[in-house]
Amino acid sequence: MSALTVTGLVKSHGRTPVLTGVDLHVPSGTTTALLGPSGCGKTTLLRIVAGFDDPDAGTVELGGRVVAGAGRGVPARSRGIGFVPQEGGLFPHLSVAGNVAFGLPRRLRRDRTRVAGLLALVGLDAALADRVPHQLSGGQQQRVALARALAPEPSLVLLDEPFSSLDAALREDTRRAVADALRATGATAVLVTHDQAEALSTADQVAVVRGGRLAQLADPRTLYSRPADLEVAAFVGEAVVLDGEAAGGRVTSELGELSLGRPCADGPVRVLLRPEQLRLSGGPGTRARVRGVDFYGHDARIELELPSGLRVSARTEGGDLPSEGAEVTVVVAGPAVPFPAAAPTVPPVATAPARPGVPTAT
Amino acid sequence: MTVLLAAAVAALALLPLVHIAVAVAEVGWSGVAELVFRPRVAELLGNTVRLVGGTVAVTAVLGVGTAWLVERSTVPGRRVWHVLLVAPLALPAFVSSSAWISLLPGLDTYGGALLVVSLAYAPFVYLPVVAAFRGLDPALEETARGLGLSAWAVFRRVQLPQLRVAVLGGTLLVALHVLAEFGALAMLRYPTLTTAVYDQYRATFNGPAATMLAGVLVLLCLVLLLAEVRLRGTRGYARTGAGAARRVVPVRLGALTGPALLVLATVVGLSLLVPLGALVSWFLTGTSARVDWAVLAGTTGTTLALAGAAAAVTTVLALPTGWLAVRRRGPLATLLERTTYLGSAVPAIVVALALVAVGIRVLPGLYQTVPVLLAAYAVLFLPRAIVTVRAAVEQSPPVHDDVAASLGVSAPARLWRVTLPLLAPGIGAGAALVFLAVVTELTATLLLAPTGTETLATAFWSASSALEYGAAAPYAAVMVLLSAPATVLLSRDVRRGLTT
Numbered sequence: 001m002s003a004l005t006v007t008g009l010v011k012s013h014g015r016t017p018v019l020t021g022v023d024l025h026v027p028s029g030t031t032t033a034l035l036g037p038s039g040c041g042k043t044t045l046l047r048i049v050a051g052f053d054d055p056d057a058g059t060v061e062l063g064g065r066v067v068a069g070a071g072r073g074v075p076a077r078s079r080g081i082g083f084v085p086q087e088g089g090l091f092p093h094l095s096v097a098g099n100v101a102f103g104l105p106r107r108l109r110r111d112r113t114r115v116a117g118l119l120a121l122v123g124l125d126a127a128l129a130d131r132v133p134h135q136l137s138g139g140q141q142q143r144v145a146l147a148r149a150l151a152p153e154p155s156l157v158l159l160d161e162p163f164s165s166l167d168a169a170l171r172e173d174t175r176r177a178v179a180d181a182l183r184a185t186g187a188t189a190v191l192v193t194h195d196q197a198e199a200l201s202t203a204d205q206v207a208v209v210r211g212g213r214l215a216q217l218a219d220p221r222t223l224y225s226r227p228a229d230l231e232v233a234a235f236v237g238e239a240v241v242l243d244g245e246a247a248g249g250r251v252t253s254e255l256g257e258l259s260l261g262r263p264c265a266d267g268p269v270r271v272l273l274r275p276e277q278l279r280l281s282g283g284p285g286t287r288a289r290v291r292g293v294d295f296y297g298h299d300a301r302i303e304l305e306l307p308s309g310l311r312v313s314a315r316t317e318g319g320d321l322p323s324e325g326a327e328v329t330v331v332v333a334g335p336a337v338p339f340p341a342a343a344p345t346v347p348p349v350a351t352a353p354a355r356p357g358v359p360t361a362t
Numbered sequence: 363m364t365v366l367l368a369a370a371v372a373a374l375a376l377l378p379l380v381h382i383a384v385a386v387a388e389v390g391w392s393g394v395a396e397l398v399f400r401p402r403v404a405e406l407l408g409n410t411v412r413l414v415g416g417t418v419a420v421t422a423v424l425g426v427g428t429a430w431l432v433e434r435s436t437v438p439g440r441r442v443w444h445v446l447l448v449a450p451l452a453l454p455a456f457v458s459s460s461a462w463i464s465l466l467p468g469l470d471t472y473g474g475a476l477l478v479v480s481l482a483y484a485p486f487v488y489l490p491v492v493a494a495f496r497g498l499d500p501a502l503e504e505t506a507r508g509l510g511l512s513a514w515a516v517f518r519r520v521q522l523p524q525l526r527v528a529v530l531g532g533t534l535l536v537a538l539h540v541l542a543e544f545g546a547l548a549m550l551r552y553p554t555l556t557t558a559v560y561d562q563y564r565a566t567f568n569g570p571a572a573t574m575l576a577g578v579l580v581l582l583c584l585v586l587l588l589a590e591v592r593l594r595g596t597r598g599y600a601r602t603g604a605g606a607a608r609r610v611v612p613v614r615l616g617a618l619t620g621p622a623l624l625v626l627a628t629v630v631g632l633s634l635l636v637p638l639g640a641l642v643s644w645f646l647t648g649t650s651a652r653v654d655w656a657v658l659a660g661t662t663g664t665t666l667a668l669a670g671a672a673a674a675v676t677t678v679l680a681l682p683t684g685w686l687a688v689r690r691r692g693p694l695a696t697l698l699e700r701t702t703y704l705g706s707a708v709p710a711i712v713v714a715l716a717l718v719a720v721g722i723r724v725l726p727g728l729y730q731t732v733p734v735l736l737a738a739y740a741v742l743f744l745p746r747a748i749v750t751v752r753a754a755v756e757q758s759p760p761v762h763d764d765v766a767a768s769l770g771v772s773a774p775a776r777l778w779r780v781t782l783p784l785l786a787p788g789i790g791a792g793a794a795l796v797f798l799a800v801v802t803e804l805t806a807t808l809l810l811a812p813t814g815t816e817t818l819a820t821a822f823w824s825a826s827s828a829l830e831y832g833a834a835a836p837y838a839a840v841m842v843l844l845s846a847p848a849t850v851l852l853s854r855d856v857r858r859g860l861t862t
Binding site for chain 2: 050052081093
C-alpha cells in the first residue's frame with residue numbers, strides 16, 4: 001500500500017477547464033472520498049490518477065514515485081492501481097471467477113481457493129463463482145468488481161461512484177461491505193461520490209471538489225462541524241444560516257445569544273447551525289411557528305418560521321411532534337460556527353432531503 | 363491506421379458510382395442526352411416508378427395492417443402468424459416469381475409484378491412496424507383509451523404517428539429492393555431499368571448504353587437515399603429502452619375475428635403457400651424432375667464456399683468502419699460509414715457492371731474470377747456486417763479496456779482477452795447475415811461468376827428460364843432450407859436492424 005500525492009493538477013477537455021490546480025494527499029492505508037456535484041471534475045481526477053487520461057500540468061505521485069506529469073507517463077497497466085468503475089464494468093463474457101482472477105498471473109487464475117477468498121473478502125458466497133455477471137444483482141456486481149480490483153494486491157484502489165446505481169437499501173449493505181473489505185486489506189482507496197452521506201460515512205477524509213479545485217480536505221467530523229465556507233457547509237449537510245452580531249466570543253442572533261465554535265472578530269457575522277442543534281421546548285426560547293413537518297420514523301424535520309419571516313429547519317426525534325401551524329419555542333444546543341458577513345449567501349432553508357433521516361445538500 | 367483501412371473500404375464501396383461518373387464524363391453531354399432522352403428510357407423509367415410506387419403503397423398497407431393484427435388485436439394464434447408473416451424472407455423473390463408464372467402464365471403484367479413483388483417484400487415493412495409497436499409506450503395508448511378514444515382513433519391518432527418512422531424506413535427498403543430487383547421481374551417479363559440494364563449488357567457487353575441506363579437507375583437510388591438520410595435525423599420516436607415492460611391489453615376483435623383471420627390467411631397463402639406449393643408440384647409432376655444428387659451437391663458446395671469466403675472478407679472489411687463509427691465519433695467516421703451504405707443502395711446489376719468494367723480496363727487478369735465476385739458481394743453486403751459489428755462495439759464500452767489496463771494487462775492481451783471475445787457474437791451475426799445474402803444472390807453472380815461456376819441461384823435461374831421447373835425445384839428447396847434458420851432468428855428478434 002502506498003500514499004497518493006497529487007500536486008497542481010490541471011486538465012482541460014478542449015477549451016473547457018475541468019481541473020484548475022488540484023492538490024491532494026491520501027495517506028497510506030486510508031480511504032479518501034472525492035465529494036462534489038456532477039461535472040466538478042472528480043471523475044477526471046480519478047481517471048488521471050488511474051492513468052487513463054494525461055494531465056495538462058501537475059504531477060501524480062504514488063508511493064514516492066512520479067507516475068504522471070513532469071515529463072513522465074507510466075501507463076495504466078504498470079501503475080498497480082485497482083479500478084472499480086461505475087456499475088462495476090464486469091466482463092460480460094467471463095464468469096464471476098474469471099472476472100475476479102482476470103488480473104492475476106496465468107498460473108494463479110485457476111486457483112479456486114484464491115477466488116473464494118477474494119469473494120469472502122467482499123462478503124460474497126463462493127457459490128457465486130460460476131455465475132455470469134448478468135445473473136448478479138447490482139450490489140453483487142459492485143462487490144465482484146471490487147474483488148477483481150483487489151486481486152492483484154494493488155497499491156491503490158479507485159472507486160468511481162460505486163454505489164450510485166444501487167437502490168437505497170442495497171446501497172447501505174454494499175457500502176458497508178466495500179468499506180469492510182478496504183479496511184481488511186489495509187488498502188489505500190479513493191472513492192468518487194456525489195452523495196455526502198456516503199462520503200461522510202465511508203471515508204477517513206473527505207475532499208470536497210468544487211469548480212475544478214479542492215474546496216476543503218478534512219476528516220468527516222471536522223468537515224461537517226467546521227466547514228471552510230458556507231457553500232461547503234450547505235453541500236455536506238443541511239444548514240441553518242443566521243445573521244448576527246459578534247461580541248466577546250458570543251453572537252447575538254434571532255435565535256438568541258449563541259456561543260461560538262471558534263473565535264472571530266467583533267462585528268456583523270453570519271453563523272452556521274445544523275438543524276439537529278435546534279431543539280423545540282415548551283419553556284423559554286425564541287418563538288416560532290411550525291410551517292411543515294416531514295416525518296421519517298426515526299426522526300423528523302420541522303420547518304419553522306421565525307418572527308422575522310426567516311424559515312429554518314429543526315431535526316428532532318420522532319416522538320412527540322408539534323402539528324402544523326402550532327407555536328413553539330426554540331433553543332439552540334451547542335456552538336454556532338461564524339463566517340464573515342460578506343460570505344456568499346445560501347438559501348436559509350434547505351430543500352427536503354432526498355432520503356429520510358439523512359442530511360442532504362442544498 | 364484504422365481510418366486508412368476504413369477509407370479504403372469506403373473507396374471500394376464507391377467504385378460503382380465512380381464508374382458511372384467516369385463513363386458520363388467520357389460520353390459527354392451530347393452522348394448522355396442521346397442515350398438517356400429516348401422514348402424507351404422514358405417508358406422504362408415510367409414502368410420502374412409505377413412499380414416502386416405501387417409496391418410501396420401495397421407493402422405499407424399490408425405491413426402495418428398485419429402488424430397491428432398480430433401485435434395489438436385478439437386474433438387467435440398470433441405467434442404462429444408472426445412467424446408465417448416473416449417466413450417469405452426465406453424465399454428469394456425470383457423463386458416465388460418463377461412459381462407464380464409457372465402457375466399463371468398471364469401474370470406478366472403490371473398487376474402481376476405488383477402482386478408478386480409486394481408479397482415478397484411485405485416483411486420489410488412488417489418487421490420494423492412490429493418492432494415499433496413493441497417499443498411504443500403502452501401508457502400512451504392506455505391514456506388515449508382513458509380519454510375515451512375508440513380503437514380506430516387510438517390507432518390513427520396515437521399509434522400511426524409513432525409508427526411513421528418505422529413505416530417510412532421499411533418502405534424505403536422496399537423501394538430500394540424493387541429498384542434493384544432483377545430476377546423476379548425478368549421472370550415476369552416486366553421491363554424495368556434494372557432488367558433493361560441486364561438485357562443491354564447481354565446485347566452489347568459493357569456498352570455506354572447499359573452504363574447510362576445504370577446511371578438513371580443510380581440517380582433514382584440516390585433520391586431515395588437522400589430521403590433516408592433526412593429520416594435518420596428524426597429517428598427516435600419509439601421508445602428504445604429495454605422495451606415495453608408490460609404487454610398491452612389487445613383490442614377485442616369480436617365479430618371481426620373471422621374476417622381478420624381471412625385476411626391473414628390470404629396474405630400467408632399468397633406469399634408462402636402458393637410459391638411453396640408450386641415448388642412441391644414441380645417436384646412431383648415435372649418431367650424434368652430427376653434430382654442429380656451429385657450436381658446438386660456440387661452446386662451447393664460451390665455456393666457454400668463462395669458464401670463463406672464472402673462472409674469472411676466482408677466481415678473483416680467491416681471491422682475498421684464499425685469500430686470507428688463508435689469509438690471515434692465525428693464527421694469523418696460518419697462519412698466513411700455512410701459511404702459504405704451507398705454500395706448496398708446501388709443495385710447489384712450496377713455493382714456488377716462497374717466491376718466488369720474495372721476488371722476489363724484495369725485488371726484484365728481478374729475479369730470473371732472469384733476475387734472480383736467476392737468484391738461485388740462485399741460492396742453489396744458491407745452494411746449488414748457493419749451494422750452488426752457496430753452494434754457489438756457499442757455493447758463493449760471502453761470501460762472494460764480501462765479496467766483490463768488497470769489490472770496490468772498489455773494492449774495485445776487486452777485485444778485477445780477482452781475486445782475480441784466481446785465482439786465475437788456481433789462479428790458472427792454479421793458474417794451469418796452476409797453468408798445468407800450471398801446464398802440467394804442472383805444478379806451479380808450471373809454477371810461475374812467464373813465461366814462454369816454455378817451457384818444455387820444461377821442453377822435455379824437457368825433451369826427455370828428454360829422452363830425446366832422440375833430441375834429447378836431442388837435448388838430452390840436448398841436455398842429455402844439454408845435461409846430458413848436466419849428467418850426464424852429475425853422473427854424472434856425483431857429489434858435487430860433490418861438491412862437486408
